[in-house]
Amino acid sequence: xLAQLISAHRSQIATLADAWLRAGAQSFSAWADGKPLxxxxxxxxxxxxDLRAAVQAPVGQSxxxxxxxxxxxxxxxxxxxxxxxxxxxxxxxxxxxxxxNELIEAQDxxxxxxxxxxxxxxxxxxxxxxxxxxxxxxxxxxTEAAAALMWPDGExxxxxxxxxxxxxxxxxxxxxxxxxxRGRGLLLAREDAGGADLPAGIYNLFMAPIQIQSRIxxxxxxxxxxxxxxxxxxxxxxxxxxxxAGAQIENVQLYQEKLAQTRLETEMALARRxxxxxxxQQLPTLSGVDIFARTQPALEVxxxxxxxxxxxxxxxTFAVGDVSGKGISAALIMAMTRTVLRSAGxxxxxxxxxxTPAEIMSRxxxxxxxxxxxxxxxxxxxxxxxxxxxxxxxxxxxGHSPVIYRPAGGPTRLLEADGPALGMLPLNLSxxxxxxxxxxxxxxxxxxxxxxxxxxxxxxxxxxxxxALTEQTAARRADEIAGQFYAAVAEFSAGHSQDDDQTLIIxxxxxx
Numbered sequence: 001x002l003a004q005l006i007s008a009h010r011s012q013i014a015t016l017a018d019a020w021l022r023a024g025a026q027s028f029s030a031w032a033d034g035k036p037l038x039x040x041x042x043x044x045x046x047x048x049x050d051l052r053a054a055v056q057a058p059v060g061q062s063x064x065x066x067x068x069x070x071x072x073x074x075x076x077x078x079x080x081x082x083x084x085x086x087x088x089x090x091x092x093x094x095x096x097x098x099x100x101n102e103l104i105e106a107q108d109x110x111x112x113x114x115x116x117x118x119x120x121x122x123x124x125x126x127x128x129x130x131x132x133x134x135x136x137x138x139x140x141x142x143t144e145a146a147a148a149l150m151w152p153d154g155e156x157x158x159x160x161x162x163x164x165x166x167x168x169x170x171x172x173x174x175x176x177x178x179x180x181x182r183g184r185g186l187l188l189a190r191e192d193a194g195g196a197d198l199p200a201g202i203y204n205l206f207m208a209p210i211q212i213q214s215r216i217x218x219x220x221x222x223x224x225x226x227x228x229x230x231x232x233x234x235x236x237x238x239x240x241x242x243x244x245a246g247a248q249i250e251n252v253q254l255y256q257e258k259l260a261q262t263r264l265e266t267e268m269a270l271a272r273r274x275x276x277x278x279x280x281q282q283l284p285t286l287s288g289v290d291i292f293a294r295t296q297p298a299l300e301v302x303x304x305x306x307x308x309x310x311x312x313x314x315x316x317t318f319a320v321g322d323v324s325g326k327g328i329s330a331a332l333i334m335a336m337t338r339t340v341l342r343s344a345g346x347x348x349x350x351x352x353x354x355x356t357p358a359e360i361m362s363r364x365x366x367x368x369x370x371x372x373x374x375x376x377x378x379x380x381x382x383x384x385x386x387x388x389x390x391x392x393x394x395x396x397x398x399g400h401s402p403v404i405y406r407p408a409g410g411p412t413r414l415l416e417a418d419g420p421a422l423g424m425l426p427l428n429l430s431x432x433x434x435x436x437x438x439x440x441x442x443x444x445x446x447x448x449x450x451x452x453x454x455x456x457x458x459x460x461x462x463x464x465x466x467x468a469l470t471e472q473t474a475a476r477r478a479d480e481i482a483g484q485f486y487a488a489v490a491e492f493s494a495g496h497s498q499d500d501d502q503t504l505i506i507x508x509x510x511x512x
Contacts, residue, residue: 005057005090006030006037012255014040016082019262026069030055030086037063051076053083058094081258092251126150127158129252130218133245134162137220140241141234144224147172150210150249152217166223167199179207180216185239189229206230208242212249220245284310288388288512289437292478293318295503296449296486302501303330304447305338309345314354315385315394317345320445320505321422322380322400333372337379337422340367357383357396361419362428372423379422382445386437386507393437393507396430398422402451402463404470408440408509412470414463441509442474442481449502450485456495465492478506 006013017028017040026047029039049066053076056062065083067075130148138146145166151157151173159169179186189204198205204225210218220242225234283291293306303323310316319341323330344363347354355363360383372378382403384395397403399421406412419430437443446466453461469488473481482504489502 003032003037005086005093008093009086009089010038013038013086015259019259020067020070023075023262024070025067027067029066030063031066032063051079053079055083055090056087057090078262085255085258088251092247125256126249126252127160129245129249130158130160131162133220133241133248134160137222137238137241138162141222141238142225142227143222144226146223147221148218148245149173149176149221150212150218151176152212167202171199172221175205175207175221176219179209179219183209183216185209185235187230187235204229206235206238208235208238210242210246210249212246212253218246218249279306280308284308284316286310286316286386286388288391288439288510289316289386290478290506290508290510291316292482292506293504294482294486295501296498297326297501298449298498299327302326303334304449304501304503305334306503306505307338307341308505309342314347315387317354317360317383317385318445318505318507319381319383320400320447320503321382322447322501322503324377324379324421326501329375329377333375333377333379336371337364337368337381340364341381341383343367354385356432357385357394358428358430358432361396361398361422361430365422365426365428369423369426378424380417381422384443384445384507391436391438391509392434393443394432394434396428396432398428398430399424400445401448402444402446402466404442404444404446404466405435406442406470406474407435408438410471410474412467412474414467437507437509439509439511440474442470443507444470444481444485445505446485447501447503449498449500450489450504452500453489453493453502454496454499455492461489461492478508481508482506 013030020028021040027039027041027044030037047068049068050071051067052064054062054064065079065086067079130150133148134146137148138144145161145163147159147161147166149157149159149172157173159172161167161169175186175188186207187205188198190198190202202223205221205223207219207221209216210220212218220238222230222234222238279295280293283293291308293308295302295304295306297304303326304321306318306320308316308318321334321337321341323333323337341360341364344360344367345355361381364381368379378399380400381398382395382400384393386393395415396419397415397417398419399417401414401417403415404412405415415433417430418433419428451461451463451466465488469485470481473484476484485504486502
């Protein structure tokens with residue numbers, strides 16, 4: 001049974017295989033009894049499989065799908081869904097074969113439905129399915145023409161005719177509206193009172209409703225029975241074809257939804273990789289300071305960002321930002337803000353001097369205010385510069401929190417913002433703030449994904465826990481402090497999903 005399924009659905013399964021290969025898999029294969037039935041790329045088997053999922057056949061041979069080169073819960077869930085789809089196809093094949101074998105001698109209509117399913121099942125789009133339905137209905141019911149239409153609520157209608165342009169599509173939609181209001185099939189003939197307004201060239205028709213997810217959103221129309229009026233067997237066969245078509249259309253919709261979901265997941269994974277590559281891939285090494293930076297988006301992509309840069313002879317410039325909102329829109333604003341900040345931080349003039357944090361933020365405000373206002377978003381930014389010669393920290397804070405500073409020997413405190421977030425006003429109100437930064441001084445610039453993390457009861461992690469955690473970990477290296485921050489918030493939020501992006505930059509003064 002599974003081998004027959006693979007053969008019958010090879011093009012569809014090849015489409016699934018191509019999606020896996022585009023997502024980064026090295027190979028995709030279907031197996032039964034320990035033997036490969038089909039392998040993509042053709043003839044390629046690479047190492048041990050990283051993922052596997054069982055394909056259940058109602059009778060006969062069962063098997064499994066194998067994927068090499070991808071791993072993880074999302075990929076496993078996706079493979080299980082693909083296997084479930086093949087199992088469903090196998091179930092449909094078994095049901096059709098069983099019905100055919102039991103009733104073929106007594107019921108000619110079953111054979112017609114079997115032929116219909118065989119001709120339609122390879123189509124993976126709604127227009128293709130409707131076209132095949134109209135063509136096969138005209139052949140099986142033996143009419144001069146047929147039409148299939150679909151008109152879900154709130155969507156544009158689709159009308160397919162065989163042969164094309166047999167009658168006015170708008171008229172067919174009006175008849176469909178009448179039929180849907182009745183809730184049952186509609187028979188019209190020119191010699192009857194109800195068929196008096198039939199268009200030219202149409203002398204009788206029967207319209208059967210097609211239920212999709214328990215709603216009449218489509219119909220099958222057979223037109224012009226050449227050997228007399230539509231009889232009971234004709235209408236019974238048309239209803240049976242329509243019922244079978246409803247199941248096929250639901251399968252096509254399921255496939256299209258899954259394909260769209262797979263495409264979206266692939267695009268989001270690519271967007272995440274791109275966003276992560278926009279962030280510094282290697283932290284600068286600078287005498288006198290220990291540096292750590294990391295971001296952990298709540299979704300595939302996020303609105304938090306960090307940046308660090310150091311040119312010999314200049315200060316270490318670093319920034320942490322948090323765009324309002326999450327997801328794709330925040331990620332786009334994040335990329336734009338990071339680019340503008342980098343450009344604004346470059347020296348200008350005949351005798352270049354490094355712009356101060358306040359000057360950088362003023363330039364960024366001029367560049368971004370109009371765009372941020374247009375989309376109704378803002379960005380909190382903490383931008384600092386560490387001077388290794390003077391061992392001094394200079395910073396500007398536009399609405400960003402939490403920023404934790406602990407000088408050697410304490411006490412730990414929050415550095416408050418002195419200006420509104422970027423995009424709130426057309427000018428920058430923040431000023432340069434300076435403080436010595438020597439051995440064992442500690443600066444932690446985080447985003448509100450830490451202090452606003454919630455537990456299952458809805459309680460916030462809060463500033464007090466962050467300050468206490470800073471005191472407990474201040475003697476450790478920067479990466480160890482960061483590890484404790486992420487672990488403490490994860491433990492506190494156990495049972496509650498991450499609500500917001502979590503980003504950290506940590507600077508700790510070290511002996512030179």
